[in-house]
Amino acid sequence: MEGTTSKLPHCTGVIERYRQYLPVGKSTPIVSLGEGNTPLVYCSHLSNQVGRSCEVFVKNEGTNPTGSFKDRGMTVAVSKAIERGARAIICASTGNTSASAAAYAARAGILCVVILPAGKIATGKLMQAFAYGAKIVAIHGNFDHALRIVRELGDREEFVIVNSINPDRIAGQKTAAFEIVDVLGDAPDFHLLPVGNAGNITAYWMGYREYRTHQESTRVPSMIGFQATGAAPIFHNRVIEKPETIASAIRIGNPASWKHACAAIAESRGAIDVVSDQQILEAQSWLAKHEGIFVEPASAAAITGLFKCCDSNEAAYSFQKIPEASRIVCTVTGHGLKDPDAIIQQMKELQPVDPTVKDVRRAIGL
Ligand code: AN7
DSSP states (O other), X not given: OBTTTTTSOOOOOHHHHSGGGSSOOTTOOBOOSSOOOOXXXXXXHHHHHHOTTOEEEEEEGGGSTTSBXXXXXXXXXXXXXXXXXXXXXXXXXXXXXXXXXXHHHHHHTOEEEEEEETTOSOHHHHHHHHHTTOEEEEESSOHHHHHHHHHHHHHHSSOEEOSTTSHHHHHHHTHHXXXXXXXXXXXXXXXXXXXXXXXXXXXXXXXXXXXXXXXSOSOOOEEEEEEETTBOHHHHTSOOSSOOOSOGGGOOSSOTTHHXXXXXXXHTTOEEEEEOHHHHHHHHHHHHHHHSOOBOHHHHHHHHHHHHHHHOTTOSSOOTTOOTTOEEEEEEOBBGGGOOHHHHHHHTTOXXXXXXXXXXXXXXXX
């Protein structure tokens, strides 16, 4: 833990950078892996898609220590758990929360229990939970079932729940909004992001509002969230019993922060919309090939959403008449390497050739 070796250089994470906005005190031991401070990448090709001299930035959360935005919330949740004397943490997860919880628990030297929907966790994420030494339980059920079990175990046993129903998680995650304002000099006009359990949209909205209250910014953005067509409870305004989507991270039918998400959307004059699995995979490929940013399918939902806002009359929010030179931020939440299965299919087309210049030239297509 930081602080015990104060003379040595150590990684600075979101707690040290934004301490005054977080529920930590002088005696809170900081469990950090150097999360946050992720790139806000100006994307010229995406900006061209929008036109009207708009600027599109991608907040690349895949560069966090375990490859997703969850690390921002986990550093706060685990630090607070340790401060309260916890010996174990527990979470339900579609993959990224479990990877992050397992890593921060390992760093803190405590047990991490993860409850996962069997067969529905992307390969890289499940690998991470094993690598960091979590106690892993797979259930015949989906994320919503897993979260129900975690809530009960959290009440009955000595486990601290580190899902986003824990307010320390939301507090940590709001730092992403602070970083965006710090880089741009003010809040953007629009913020697009994928929505699953709805913790992140809740956290961003909290962060933007707090920064405006503290006069770090003059405005707040409209929040526009995207769910997958087969897992869109907020869009349809009803619980989805059997959510389905290739974007397994957001395969959630009964989001814990449902009400907060609705408040964020209403107060910011934003919107919630749906994107199809096919569109998600196309946007994932487009972003990697045109901007050099490789994200997991759930993250690509934000990019798909941007395209939909630009050119669809059916979009819940149309960008066709937005003010000239609007600033748009899309959060891409997790790294593409976590979920390699779809891309591995393409790799099977690779056929080796003989090690001669002639054969290699032919393979290149020269
Ligand atoms: C890459 O790991 O819910 O709306 O258990 O991994 O805050 O839930 C992950 C969610 C978006 C949705 N993108 O964020 C989990 C989990 C990625 C994610 C979301 C998740 P929330």
